[in-house]
Amino acid sequence: MTVNPELQGRVFPPTEPYLVGREKVREFSRAVFATNPINHDPEAARAAGYTDIVAPPTFAVVVQELTLAQLLSEPDAGIDFSRVVHGDQRFTFTRPIVAGDELTATLKVASIKTLGGNAMITAESSIVDADGAHVVTAISTLVVRGEE
Amino acid sequence: MSLEVGEIVAEESFPLTRDSLVRYAGASGDFNPIHYRDDVARNVGLPGVLAHGMLTMGAAVQPVVDWLGDPGKVLDYQVRFTRPVVVDPEIGAVITVTAKIGQIDGDQARVDLTVTSSEQTVLGKAQVRVALPQ
Numbered sequence: 001m002t003v004n005p006e007l008q009g010r011v012f013p014p015t016e017p018y019l020v021g022r023e024k025v026r027e028f029s030r031a032v033f034a035t036n037p038i039n040h041d042p043e044a045a046r047a048a049g050y051t052d053i054v055a056p057p058t059f060a061v062v063v064q065e066l067t068l069a070q071l072l073s074e075p076d077a078g079i080d081f082s083r084v085v086h087g088d089q090r091f092t093f094t095r096p097i098v099a100g101d102e103l104t105a106t107l108k109v110a111s112i113k114t115l116g117g118n119a120m121i122t123a124e125s126s127i128v129d130a131d132g133a134h135v136v137t138a139i140s141t142l143v144v145r146g147e148e
Numbered sequence: 149m150s151l152e153v154g155e156i157v158a159e160e161s162f163p164l165t166r167d168s169l170v171r172y173a174g175a176s177g178d179f180n181p182i183h184y185r186d187d188v189a190r191n192v193g194l195p196g197v198l199a200h201g202m203l204t205m206g207a208a209v210q211p212v213v214d215w216l217g218d219p220g221k222v223l224d225y226q227v228r229f230t231r232p233v234v235v236d237p238e239i240g241a242v243i244t245v246t247a248k249i250g251q252i253d254g255d256q257a258r259v260d261l262t263v264t265s266s267e268q269t270v271l272g273k274a275q276v277r278v279a280l281p282q
Contacts, residue, residue: 035214
């Protein structure tokens with residue numbers, strides 16, 4: 001099974017809206033050792049100018065994951081999940097994610113490169129809020145290891 | 149804030165145990181069993197149960213957030229996953245982060261992270277672009 005080169009440039013339908021819950025942000029914050037009061041305490045977050053508690057920078061992965069699931073389950077993608085390794089990851093923010101946000105993500109396959117027997121897929125997920133305003137773009141490079 | 153390129157702005161270590169991995173699996177929704185089952189990790193040829201790369205990435209930025217005092221001041225954050233972090237069932241693993249100023253442009257800076265476990269670098273090109281506190 002090989003990765004379908006025609007995936008390059010493909011844009012997927014937007015994901016169902018994801019409502020960012022305050023307790024989910026607290027749970028994620030505890031898991032990544034985020035102890036800043038702005039991540040946990042609504043009063044501290046408001047004092048810093050936010051409407052509610054702020055998610056840690058990598059929280060966007062929870063929403064991005066919904067788009068990567070679309071990519072991996074695309075019938076003609078040719079991606080064998082058991083051979084996928086996470087190569088690199090980037091988040092570019094217009095503003096941080098805050099509890100109460102309703103987020104929608106749209107994935108675009110930015111590039112597919114083959115190197116040796118491996119395929120490198122760069123997937124860009126643009127995450128917007130309920131008003132359609134950009135919040136963060138999450139970019140992942142997935143390495144699909146070739147058959148030995 | 150007066151800063152110089154090369155200045156270390158934060159240093160911290162994070163002990164990881166299997167509990168940390170289960171907690172991150174639940175919080176993130178990444179339930180790949182290579183992050184909590186020795187038998188599955190062994191069967192796919194891994195040296196042991198590995199920390200989620202995204203857990204290492206998530207923890208590694210926290211010393212920078214604490215230095216800034218506000219998670220919203222992180223404008224861009226990228227890493228390359230260069231080496232897995234094996235988490236021993238009994239003694240766990242430790243991730244050590246050093247955050248150094250790489251570049252200053254006006255009211256923004258690039259902070260370069262060195263992230264190691266067992267004295268080996270586990271993240272490459274780990275860079276955080278931040279808005280500097282006024």
